[in-house]
Amino acid sequence: MNVLVTGGAGFIGSHVVDRLLERGDEVWVLDDLSTGKWANLGEHLANPKLHRIQADITEGLFAPMAAAEALGITVDGVVHLAALVSVVRSMDEPLADVRTNVRGTVQVLEYARRRAAKKVVFASSAAVYGDVATVPTPEGAPLAPLSPYGVDKLTGEHFMRMYAEVHGVPTSVLRFFNVYGPRQDPSSPYSGVISIFTNRASRGQPLGIYGDGGQTRDFVYVGDVVNAIVACLDTPESTPPTNVGTGQGTSIETLARTVLEVSEVDLAVNKGPARAGEIRRSVAVVDQLKERFGLCAEVPLAQGLAEIVASLREPG
Numbered sequence: 001m002n003v004l005v006t007g008g009a010g011f012i013g014s015h016v017v018d019r020l021l022e023r024g025d026e027v028w029v030l031d032d033l034s035t036g037k038w039a040n041l042g043e044h045l046a047n048p049k050l051h052r053i054q055a056d057i058t059e060g061l062f063a064p065m066a067a068a069e070a071l072g073i074t075v076d077g078v079v080h081l082a083a084l085v086s087v088v089r090s091m092d093e094p095l096a097d098v099r100t101n102v103r104g105t106v107q108v109l110e111y112a113r114r115r116a117a118k119k120v121v122f123a124s125s126a127a128v129y130g131d132v133a134t135v136p137t138p139e140g141a142p143l144a145p146l147s148p149y150g151v152d153k154l155t156g157e158h159f160m161r162m163y164a165e166v167h168g169v170p171t172s173v174l175r176f177f178n179v180y181g182p183r184q185d186p187s188s189p190y191s192g193v194i195s196i197f198t199n200r201a202s203r204g205q206p207l208g209i210y211g212d213g214g215q216t217r218d219f220v221y222v223g224d225v226v227n228a229i230v231a232c233l234d235t236p237e238s239t240p241p242t243n244v245g246t247g248q249g250t251s252i253e254t255l256a257r258t259v260l261e262v263s264e265v266d267l268a269v270n271k272g273p274a275r276a277g278e279i280r281r282s283v284a285v286v287d288q289l290k291e292r293f294g295l296c297a298e299v300p301l302a303q304g305l306a307e308i309v310a311s312l313r314e315p316g
């Protein structure tokens with residue numbers, strides 16, 4: 001299969017590329033390297049089945065893919081992960097968020113439509129639900145996003161459905177909850193809590209919690225997310241939005257203690273003021289993941305954290 005992965009030099013994307021190359025696919029990674037880096041694909045850089053293109057999806061995919069097309073290559077599947085991924089940043093820069101997450105998504109769909117791609121898989125987010133009353137949350141819950149990021153992901157979902165129904169482009173939408181694993185960048189102010197905690201623990205620095213630490217999240221290991229993405233890619237027909245989580249909520253306080261345990265360090269866990277507008281509980285109902293794709297998240301939190309801790313101890 002010829003697969004185009006937008007955002008393939010990023011955290012989740014690089015794990016998708018690992019899996020696709022392992023199974024023998026030919027992979028085109030299109031990334032502007034704004035948060036991703038080629039080093040995330042380090043072990044494959046000499047693999048002739050990996051093709052790297054530095055480009056911005058908002059400018060369209062036809063020019064970046066022209067060289068491949070000149071060789072007669074046609075893309076079978078598209079995994080669309082390129083995005084501005086921070087809810088907090090989207091509040092500060094809504095127009096930048098709309099440009100990448102809406103305009104960029106439509107550019108990807110236009111390419112898929114004109115080139116008759118057989119499947120587009122779209123990374124949506126639990127952010128489409130907003131502060132929902134029903135937790136754990138099924139896909140049928142009301143959708144009332146509370147950030148430009150959430151609104152833009154929901155808009156992307158509508159475009160996926162519309163292109164499937166009107167233009168016959170088969171699409172699948174996955175709503176990721178809190179994804180974690182090796183290569184998640186801890187350095188940005190918008191980083192996820194697990195990458196920050198594991199990085200601080202590895203440096204012997206105390207951990208900090210906003211509020212009382214009782215807020216819960218559904219942390220799903222990146223390998224389980226890749227399973228869902230690949231299952232969608234291999235499903236010829238369109239599928240409706242599907243939650244990707246574990247179905248288990250973990251409090252931030254428990255997360256902090258587990259990170260310290262797995263890292264084998266004894267450090268302070270400091271509590272600070274709560275963050276305004278932070279959602280208290282976020283947990284997925286994962287029945288549809290099982291029903292539609294026969295999948296459930298397999299990696300327990302302590303095991304996934306151990307993978308990160310091991311990767312942080314690797315030299316270089």
Ligand SMILES: NC(=O)c1ccc[n+]([C@@H]2O[C@H](COP(=O)([O-])OP(=O)(O)OC[C@H]3O[C@@H](n4cnc5c(N)ncnc54)[C@H](O)[C@@H]3O)[C@@H](O)[C@H]2O)c1
Nearest residue numbers: 007009010011012032033034035036056057082083176179
């Ligand atoms: N990590 C999570 O917990 C989570 C949760 C829900 C949804 N998602 C979604 O999953 C996808 C991947 O997220 P991630 O956590 O791997 O983040 P990431 O920042 O590591 O990956 C995003 C990639 O997209 C690239 N990119 C950004 N703008 C681009 C543009 N205009 N053109 C080309 N490339 C561009 C970045 O350089 C980066 O490599 C995103 O769509 C994100 O919204 C992630």
